[in-house]
Amino acid sequence: MDTILIKDMLALDADSRSVVVRGWVRTKRDSKNLVFLEVNDGSCFRSIQLAFDRTKGLSADTEAALERAATGSSVEATGSLVSSPAAGQSVEVAAAGLSVIGDAPAESYPLQKKKHSFEFLREIGHLRARTNTFGAVARVRSRLSFSIHEFFQKRNFQYLHTPLITASDAEGAGAMFQVTTLDLDALAKAGKPVDYSKDFFGKRSYLTVSGQLEAETYATALSRVYTFGPTFRAENSNTTRHLAEFWMVEPEVAFARLEDNMALAEDFLKHLFSCALADCREDLEFFDARIQNGIIANLESVVASKFAHMTYTDAVKELEKSAGAFEFKPYWGCDLQSEHEKFLTEKVAGGPVIVTDYPKEIKSFYMKLNDDGKTVRAMDVLVPRLGEIIGGSEREEHLDLLRTRLAELGLKEEDYWWYLDLRRFGTVPHSGFGLGLERLILYVTGMANIRDVIPYPRAVGQAEF
Ligand code: 4AD
Ligand code: MG
Numbered sequence: 001m002d003t004i005l006i007k008d009m010l011a012l013d014a015d016s017r018s019v020v021v022r023g024w025v026r027t028k029r030d031s032k033n034l035v036f037l038e039v040n041d042g043s044c045f046r047s048i049q050l051a052f053d054r055t056k057g058l059s060a061d062t063e064a065a066l067e068r069a070a071t072g073s074s075v076e077a078t079g080s081l082v083s084s085p086a087a088g089q090s091v092e093v094a095a096a097g098l099s100v101i102g103d104a105p106a107e108s109y110p111l112q113k114k115k116h117s118f119e120f121l122r123e124i125g126h127l128r129a130r131t132n133t134f135g136a137v138a139r140v141r142s143r144l145s146f147s148i149h150e151f152f153q154k155r156n157f158q159y160l161h162t163p164l165i166t167a168s169d170a171e172g173a174g175a176m177f178q179v180t181t182l183d184l185d186a187l188a189k190a191g192k193p194v195d196y197s198k199d200f201f202g203k204r205s206y207l208t209v210s211g212q213l214e215a216e217t218y219a220t221a222l223s224r225v226y227t228f229g230p231t232f233r234a235e236n237s238n239t240t241r242h243l244a245e246f247w248m249v250e251p252e253v254a255f256a257r258l259e260d261n262m263a264l265a266e267d268f269l270k271h272l273f274s275c276a277l278a279d280c281r282e283d284l285e286f287f288d289a290r291i292q293n294g295i296i297a298n299l300e301s302v303v304a305s306k307f308a309h310m311t312y313t314d315a316v317k318e319l320e321k322s323a324g325a326f327e328f329k330p331y332w333g334c335d336l337q338s339e340h341e342k343f344l345t346e347k348v349a350g351g352p353v354i355v356t357d358y359p360k361e362i363k364s365f366y367m368k369l370n371d372d373g374k375t376v377r378a379m380d381v382l383v384p385r386l387g388e389i390i391g392g393s394e395r396e397e398h399l400d401l402l403r404t405r406l407a408e409l410g411l412k413e414e415d416y417w418w419y420l421d422l423r424r425f426g427t428v429p430h431s432g433f434g435l436g437l438e439r440l441i442l443y444v445t446g447m448a449n450i451r452d453v454i455p456y457p458r459a460v461g462q463a464e465f
Contacts, residue, residue: 292446
């Protein structure tokens with residue numbers, strides 16, 4: 001007797017073979033001589049229908065199990081795979097036996113067969129993967145993660161594991177979570193000063209905001225590397241696009257200029273969209289029908305067209321023409337707000353746009369200075385609905401210019417001594433970028449809130465589960 005996942009079962013011919021179905025009951029319909037159970041095991045979007053025919057004689061155990069098999073209960077059923085008269089499925093199981101493995105009492109199981117709000121489902125994060133939406137998000141997330149590795153591995157990038165605990169601020173923005181084993185309460189009570197030389201690492205340390213700086217050290221040895229792991233930001237931004245813990249992919253390429261970096265980012269995103277279209281079809285069809293109308297056609301058209309390019313200076317000119325449309329008035333030197341980013345993609349470019357050459361004041365210390373002395377070789381990839389999905393740059397490879405930037409920003413050279421060494425020994429032009437995995441999933445699925453595309457969101461005031 002085959003024990004196979006429902007995904008594989010649904011792809012088989014209705015050849016009456018014996019099958020065992022294991023999963024969780026979505027619905028039960030009892031109509032006199034026939035009882036139908038929809039069973040889902042999360043292996044794909046669809047459930048399989050089990051049809052129990054009383055005229056064929058069901059055992060007393062199976063009748064008792066049918067009585068207990070409520071929405072959410074786990075079951076095991078045996079039967080044979082036959083063609084289905086119902087619409088939307090080619091096969092179903094003519095079921096003979098059923099046992100309930102774990103009950104889910106209707107009076108207490110929170111996920112009854114009705115539409116629940118995403119807000120409510122966030123409160124039962126441990127159960128929400130059993131819904132259509134969160135099952136689909138999880139599968140898309142898994143497939144895209146695999147596609148990320150596939151893309152870089154095919155291009156001879158080495159996968160690099162950068163540390164999660166670090167003493168350096170990779171973005172120089174100070175939005176870091178501190179890591180300590182000191183008993184700060186006890187020190188405060190005793191009125192003693194905090195001495196970080198006595199801390200676990202002998203100095204102040206933090207959760208990383210980005211693996212970029214360490215990735216640069218390996219890119220200047222292995223030529224092409226990428227990181228893919230969790231990053232942490234203690235930004236107090238309570239938006240639908242920010243998390244305190246998110247997954248970032250950061251390729252870093254030696255000898256690459258900003259133009260190469262832009263091309264890599266565009267190829268990368270198109271590869272990921274194509275993979276989602278090809279391998280997550282059923283899930284995307286659901287998102288298209290129920291979450292964001294037209295998402296499939298949109299992804300298809302993005303894959304087929306060239307991303308627009310625009311300098312920051314030109315972008316600001318475009319924004320100034322429609323200044324009245326914004327809450328934050330745009331001006332040269334302003335950090336682009338998400339309303340500006342959305343306007344540039346939705347109204348100006350009509351699709352993804354790569355904005356380059358931002359003022360140095362609003363970007364990180366490591367970005368390469370342009371000849372104008374005012375702008376840096378930065379690039380942000382902006383997409384409709386979201387704004388920034390990728391941020392990257394060509395890196396400053398000249399020691400003197402990098403030291404000047406650190407000094408201008410009040411960052412201490414001794415904190416970056418090893419990073420500066422890369423410019424002392426065998427320096428090369430190099431570039432890279434970071435893609436936020438959750439932003440990618442938001443874009444591909446059409447989901448509206450970033451807290452709904454990561455299993456357990458970490459955000460301001462939120463660390464449950
Ligand atoms: O633009 P960011 O801050 O760039 C870096 O961290 C660079 N070190 C990347 C590099 O050049 N290697 O972040 C990169 C991307 C953003 O474009 C966004 O997609 C995502 O990371 N991101 C966040 N996603 C969710 N929540 C947050 N708080 C995020 N902050 C950034
Ligand atoms: Mg950025």
